[in-house]
Amino acid sequence: MNMRINRRMFLASAAALFAPRVARAATVTDATGRALVVPEKVARVFPAGPPAAILLYTLAPDVLLGWPRANRPEECDYLLPDACTRAEVGRITGRGNTANLESVIALKPDLILDVGATSATFVSLAERVQQQTNIPYALLDGRFDAIAETYRKLGELTGRKADAEKMARYAEDTIKATVGRIAAIAPSSRPRAYYARGPRGLVTGLGGSINVETIEMLAQNVAGGNQGGLANVSIEQVLLWNPDVIITIDQDFAANMRNDPAWASVKAVRDGRVHLSPKMPFGWVDFPPSANRLIGLRWLAKILYPDKFPEDIRAQTREFYAMFYHRTPSDAQIDHVLAGRD
């Protein structure tokens, strides 16, 4: 009884707190069709997870309340110092919450932004958090091919439609420029790629997994026969797949596998087609899966089809970093990034 009164009182006071803003609010639908009432001026946004934080940073670094995990100083060399060093605020992802909802409320966000899967699980999570905090909770589609649409929605939500449109166009152009150029190549004649994660390179993304979306856009994922997320496979299975190209994000694996006789007979190793993915300040393939994958797609296209993509990846990197990360990297920094170093 007591609890119910407290809760009712809390909701009432929360409603009173937000009432003036709600009065001047606009209604926007998110990617799941949920209608959200957001204030006219969105000045403080809480990112529910890393993909949302990155997306938000690229479009509107000033409204980002903090990062799910604090960035390392090396990473901040590539980002706006002020935005990059904002506090660690945890994440809201179902049961694995590291963000305390009371702290979320204390930060007084105008909006909670979540970018990722839009399944019923996450819709209900969004509803719950929104009900508990009385803060609009927008759930946007985190799939790579929805990225332009996601930018446009985010522009609507934050009132930055013009900037969002530019980024959405860039995304569309990037996908068109890469996927379009290889459209004539039948899927079965595209290079067969293996995405190696983990220190031994034996964790990979199965078909349809968010981890290999960009790879599957341009190449055949050797592990694509099974649908799913990440999975463990054996070296024997990799030998059987015998991929043409290996893409990895793990520096240890990339360094050690070249001397590992077990991998020596794999075609990609024999042909020298093992590529270490750039990861500064964010990974280029899936680490985490957000807007950072746009430049990753250009890089993948180049390593998968060196003849078809003669463009200078350094210039493309500079352009992307300047536009999305709001800071133009030096030549030395670009070298560092392209070498796949931390």
Next chain:
Amino acid sequence: MNIEGHDLTIGYPDRTVGRGLDIALATGEVLALLGPNGGGKTTLLKTLLGLLKPKSGEVRMGDKPLGGYSIRDRARVIAYVPQVHIGTFAFTVETVVLMGRTAHGSLFSRPSARDRAVAQAVLERFGIAALADRPYTMISGGERQLVLLARALAQEPQFIVLDEPTVSLDFGNQGKVMNEIRALAKSGHGVLFTTHDPNHALRAADRAFLLRDGTRIADGPVAAVLKQDQLEALYQASVERLTDRTSGAVAFLPG
């Protein structure tokens, strides 16, 4: 050779069970330890076995303090027959008896041919050689008691200490174990056993030691110590004395 306890205070780290106890056991004699439950019989037994350190006083074996022996040396002089129990694992009777040979081997050794010969001999002595290959968990209670006796004898000790050797046995097996205890003394062993039945002490022991509330009530030849008034004092209960007219043998009935 003797085992002697002088002015012993016995007990556990958190509890004193008995004080001022003097007790001695010589080879070739049988000493029965009697007393009500909780009176300190088992604690005294474990102290004399060296399993429990006296809180004060000293236990000597031969001309050395008991604590001066290594565990292994001690096991070659004193053997312990615990109350009959069923083991966790189904070792064969022969293996159980061979465990009595442990103190005669080195840390890494297995039973030797001589160890097997000793085991065979003690099994035959107790008439249970036929059980050698049977699992110890699958024989009767009386057989188990004999196996544990055989194991103790396989240690080739000078002293054998038994904790209530007759407690879970049927009438016939009780008599059998009494006889074996007498036989052990005859073969030169010093035997100490605890019992709840004064008649068993009369039957098998030379001397009796009466223990109540951690104090000695009496100690001496069974005929002198096991009397109606002593037993009534020991158990704080009435006892009836029966005498066989022809043989003059004495027995006691409780109540």
Next chain:
Amino acid sequence: MTRSALPGLAIATAVLIAGLLLAFTIGRYPVSLAELGNVLLAKFSGHRPDVPGAVESVILQVRGPRVLAAALVGAALAVAGTAFQGLFRNPLVSPDILGASSGAALGAVIGIFLSLGVLAIQAFAFLGGLFAVAAVYMIGSAVRSRDPILVLVLTGVVVGALLGAGVGLVKYLADPYNQLPAMTFWLLGSLAAANVSDLLPLFGPVGVGTAVLIALRWRMNVMSLPEEEARSLGVATGPLRIAIVAAATLTTSASVATAGIIGWVGLVVPHLARSLVGPDFARLLPTAAILGGGYLLVIDTLARTAAEVEIPLGILTAVVGTPFFIWLLASMQRTWS
């Protein structure tokens, strides 16, 4: 009993040989018996084998080391389980009773959390197992009790739970896109990554631990009696217990460091071995080792061949182990009390 040991040992050996044959010939990458013979012959005679390079590398670099690692890990867990069941006089005890697995798990997830290399992660896991058991032992010995075994087991349970919470905390703090999946896969147990360089750090501790336990085989029989009985038979139970725990922990930690957490083997195999040759450790330990090796080989062969994707070993052993355990509970009264 001596007479009945031979058939039991023969059955165990047959299981191991069948497991080895099966494991070497079956796999995701097709290798024919002829190719297998060719490569092995060439290996021993020093010639170049007459097969494609990929086949040679599958046999010598991939499947071979994995098969050996599976046999070693299975043997190690079975031996450690046998030793602990005897020491604790309880047939329901498994090698992680004193926290070796939880300690190794915490070591490994910390290693992954710090983004260390594979060898460092394995070293962390190995040391984590050793430290956990050492801590359990020291705490357990500090608690004065008339039943040191019970105190030790309870301390193991409590410390294991605390270490489990530590694992949970590290997983919670881990980066969900890279470290968390790595931790999850590691904790489920797998030999997918086993290679030649794993074999020595695995064989060393397992060999030493198993050798010590086999050397102490007769004393271990006596150690399975109640504490005071064992002491009255001339066994210095304190030091011997430390030696047995140390040896069993060495083998457990080394296998957990290589293969992650694989439950059930150390619980189930000692029982099977005991039903084959009886409880005498002199026969039980070698039989359990051989049987454990064969058993995990069969399980691992299933894990790597059933699907394109690896099935975690911990899951397969649980699927096999749970029904067995229930059967054990049902039949328990008959065999021991």
